[in-house]
Amino acid sequence: MLDQSTFTLVNPQNGNLAFKLSIFEDNCQFKEIQRVNYFSLIWIKKGNGKVKVDFSEYDFTENQLLAFAPYQPFMLTSDEKIEGIVLNFHPEFFCIHKHQAEIACNGILFNNIYKPPYVSVDEHSQNILDMVVDQMITEIQNTELAQYELLVSYLKIFLITATRLKNQQQPEEEQIDNSNTAPFILQNLKNYIESNFKTKHSASDYADLLNITPKALAKITKNHFNKTLTDLISERIIIEAKRELYLTNKAVKEIAFELGYDDEHYFSRFFKNNAEVSPQMYRDTVGFARGMN
Template identity: 70%
Template structure:
C-alpha cells in the first residue's frame, strides 16, 4: 500500500473535486472556516477538540466521526495534534438526497439541526471503516473499468454503518432519563417540521406551543446549543438547498414555497445563512448546472 496522504478523483467534465481520501496528522486542514461545495466525513482517530458548525460549538472526543454538508460552515479547534482520515465527495459523485432510501443518512449524519455533527465510533464500526478505507485506497489507484461504481459501493457501506450507529446513539440518549429532552422540545421539533414553510419567527412557535418566548428560547439554547431563530433558519436553508439541488424550480418559486413573497429578501436570507447566493449554490452543487 502506498504511503501517499491524499488520493483524489477529479470530475473530468468540470474539473471539480469528485472524491478525495485524505490522511491527516494535525489540524492544519480544518483550523479555519470551511465552506466547501462537497460533503465531508472527518474521522478523528487520535486527539480531541472543539468543532464550530453553523451557529453552535461542540466538544468532540477521540474516535469521533464529524459530518458536514456542502457549504455548511465549520471549523475544528484543537490544543493538540489530531490524526485521522477525511473523505470528501461531491453530490455529483454521490447524491445522498437521490439515494436516501439506500443509505438513510440525510437528517441523521447530515442536515440534523438538533444534534451535534458527530458520531462516536465503536470498535466494531472502526474495523468496518478501516477495511472500507483500505479498499478505497486500493481502488482509487486502480483506474480500471467501473472504478467510480466500486468506490460508491464502498462509500455507501461507510455511510450506512455510520448512519446506523448514529441512530443507535440517538435512541440510547432518548432512553437515558438524565439526558431526556423535555416533552415540549419534541413538540417544538414537530412544530418546526410542520410549519417552517409558513412560520419563520420564534414567537410563532411560542404561540403554537403555548409557552412564553423567553422560556422556549432558554430550552432551545440549553438542549440544542442554538437559538430558536437559528434552528428555524437552518431548517429553511436545508429545504432550500434540497430544492436547489434536486429541482429545476426557479429561485422565485422556491422562495414562494418557503413562505417568502420577495425573492430578493429570500436570496439575502439564504446568502446570510449559507454564505453563497442561491444561484451560486445551484451552479456549484445543484442539479441546475446540469441542465
C-alpha cells in the same frame, strides 16, 4: 498505509472534485472556517478539541466521526496534534437525497439540526471503516472498468455503518415525569418546526403554538439544542432551500415563494447570510439533478 496521504478522483465531465480521501496528522487544514461545495466526513483517530459548526460549538474526542453537508461552515481547533481521515464527495458523485431510501443518512448523519454533527466509532465499527478506507485507497488508484461504481459502493458501506452507529447512539428522550415538561415541549417543537417552517419563520410563532412564553421557550431550546430557536428555524429553511436548489430546476423565485418569502431578493439575502453563498452560486457549484449516481 501508503506514503501518499491524499487520493483524489476528478469528474471527467467538468474537471471538478468528485471524491477525495486524505490522511492528516494535524488540524492545519481545518483551523479556518471551511465552506466547501461537497460533503465532508472527518474521522478523528487521535486527539481532541472543539468543532465550531453553524451557530454552535461542541467538544470532539478521538474515534469520533464528524459529518458536514455542502457549504455548512465548520472549523476544528485543538491544542494538541490530531490525526485522522477525511472523505470528501460531491453530490454529483453521490447524492444522499436520491439514495435516501437505501442509505437513510440525510437527517441523521447530515442535515440534522437537532443533534450534534458527530458519531462515536466503536471498535467493531472502526475495523469495518478501516477496511473500507483501505479498499477506497486501492480502488482510487485503479483506473480499470467500473472504478466509480466500486468507490460509490464503498462509500455506501461507510455511510450506512456511520448512520447505523448514530441511530444506535441517539440519546433516548429524557425520562418524562410530572416535574419535567421540557421533553414534551421539545418534541412538540420539533414536530411544529417540521410542519410549519415554510410558513412560520419567527420564534414567537412557535411559542404561540406551544402556549409558552417566548422567553421560557428560548431558555429550553438553548439548553437542549445549544442553539437559539431562530437558529433552528433558519437552519431548517436553508436545508430545504439547498435540497430544492440541487434536486430541482425550479427558479429561485419559486423556491422562495414555497418557503414563505414573497420577496425573492429578501430570500436571496437570507440564504447568502446563512450559507455564505448565493442561491444561484449554490446551484451552479453543487449542481441540480445531474448526479452521476
